[in-house]
Amino acid sequence: MPDATGLELIAQRVRESVGDDSVTDTIFYRGRATLDVAPQSVHDVIAYLRDDDQEPWDRLMSLHGVDYLPAEPRLGVHYELLSMERADRFNVRTRVGVEDPRLPTVVDVHPTANFQEREVYDMFGVVFEGHPDLRRILMPEDYEGYPQRRDFPMGGEPVIYTFNEPKLPRWYD
């Protein structure tokens, strides 16, 4: 991970190249450097960090969603970047609200994001615009709701056993 100064330098370079409003915050905590990015510019920032930065972050190792309930905006998407050359990691994060969350896809920059964006869509309902095949991946295709959101109840659906099957007629519909 870059140190706190390194993080500010990266943030400065991103602001100069991608746009002033692209970086919203920098967080350095417990040795983890996080660059907070505005939702609309996340694709450009990831592409810039991969191709044009003087210290490129060329690999996306993990893309995952998180629900920051009760903080606003609630949903967050993390991009865990890696530089194999320097054996170093860097974290880019973006925050979107729970109402109609939309983000540009990064599949064209990092093809590995394909399954992982589908998982975030499946679990949190974040729509990745421009994703080639945005469908649910782990839950059934006709499933309603986004189970990893914090306000989704645990055990929120009936589970069929032999003892309660008669009480749930036509549960298979």
Added chain:
Amino acid sequence: MTEALDVPYRERERSVTMESIGEEHDELLTINIGPHHPATHGVLRLLTTLEGEIVRDVTPIIGYVHTGIEKSCEDQQYWKVIPFVERMDYLSYYFNAMAFCLAVESLLEEEVPARAQWLRVIHLELNRIASHLFWIATGSLDIGAITMLWWGCRDRDLALDLFEMSGGQRFHTRYFQVGGVIEDIPPGFEEMTRKFIKTMYTRIEQYLSLLDRNEIWLQRTKGTGIVPLETLLQLGVTGPLLRAAGHPWDLRKAMPHSGYENFDFTVPVGTVGDNYDRFRVRVEEMRQSLRIVEQALDGLPEGPYITANRKVALPPRHELATSMEALIHHFKLVTEGFRVPAGESYAAVESPRGELGCYVLADGSSKPARVHVRDPSFVNLQALPEMARGHLLADFITCVAMLDPILGGVDR
């Protein structure tokens, strides 16, 4: 007849595909392989488009063993999350627990004693051997080498015996705890492990003499499933698959955790990146793991096996009878668990299948607000269509075997 046999079998096979029969028979056939099929290593459904016997396209469909472990983790105290994450990738449970513990330890800023780190390395590497043994057992079965199934499972049992000895369980041992390991190794463990290492060196030779000189094995694996290195990197593939393609990326060397920098081992890499290289890389990794375990046993430092911080780790049993504070700490830890300061962290370890990362979001309470595991099988599975496209259906099965996906980890 002999002249026909001089032609490699793959070319003979090509002579009877749809292409050679003629245009009017060219038609695509879509079939499901799985979800319940022994060659899919779990409940993996592969929607395969075939043209004759040639695989034209593959779409992996997953989610059949999705159990919502990540959601369940949000309702558990930190020390109770460990058994949950262990059940994700059920063949490399020590690695799952390790990634989670590293993430929580970095939030707590907890130092792990040297002996605990060494014990962790011993168990991680034994687990890597056990996992690779099960891979070689089932993977060989897919290619038709049934003897290897019995041999691999037989020898994996020896490793499971060791886990049973140190942690009380053969699977999902819950041996790794935040701050160290739950118990010191019992007397006799070292002797058993050394015996195991000695046995394994000869057993690996036996595997190689069974497979590596087997004409069927060589023809089935050599030159199949090659994916260009750059494609693998873009797809985020890590672990033996990447190393077989010649990229020496191993987190144990690149970003060492748990004192891996103190051990002398090499990272085997392939040259071609075909299924044969994947096989050889994994077999060599088993040997290197044996070397690491040997060194760890030789240099096992004395000292505590878990952190002395009573706010995180349970006090030793004997203190409970004499110390009031120990009793209070024990009670608080068991009922409420320890609290982790708010923050987020991502820790990655080199599992038998690649980078296994764990992201933990702590909100200051005694339960994590989010646990996400970046499972290598889940990401590596994206490379399967690239591997199989344009190959024979039989080679496709080999590719799945050599990809080594664990569906518990894919679906979580």
